Amino acid sequence: QVQLVQSGGDVKKPGASVKVSCKTSGYIFTTHRISWVRQAPGQGLEWVGWIFAYNSDTTYAQNFQGRVTMTIDTSTATAYMELRSLRSDDTAVYYCAREPYNYGFLDFWGQGTLVTVSS
């Protein structure tokens, strides 16, 4: 069965960077995009960007351009999201999710990773 398992929560100081991992299994990794979506405490969902596992093509939401980098490791079927220059308003649960055949909707989700930014 399709599974996405994310790394554990993290606490960072303002200005630092965080890298979240998303290990996938149960499907052919290179045939789908992985999107990242975040959710601040008590708030709605915000799309961060996606990476196509076949060729590492990326698209980032404008709010994150210049601060986010998404990468993949095809040998372990793992996707990564690094966010730099963290601010307190980056405190959120970050989810990875699969886009089946790059359609754009998200059919399987990771369990989420809480990133807390605090001095």
Add this chain to the structure above:
Amino acid sequence: EIVLTQSPGTLSLSPGERATLSCRASLSVNSNYLAWYQQKPGQAPRLLIYGASSRATGIPDRFRGSGSGTDFTLTISRLEPEDFAMYYCQQYGSSPQTFGQGTKVEIK
């Protein structure tokens, strides 16, 4: 970017009642690429509907998506206790993909 506005913000209903959730887009959604998700506290969202009206695998037929262009609706025909949750719509026809702010379906 396309802004999605969901209404109402909160829907207070009893089990067995019908729920009607609205999602209105600021521009027409290409190819009706509109999805609905359910999210319960402490859990990741779950895909319910894609392509405006196609149910995802394993989703009960009491969940029905409809609409086109700028107006979309999620209908839950008879609410079960496990249906009380947050619901989000998402458009993925134009980049950036965007989400609505959510509708909470709560027990009356």
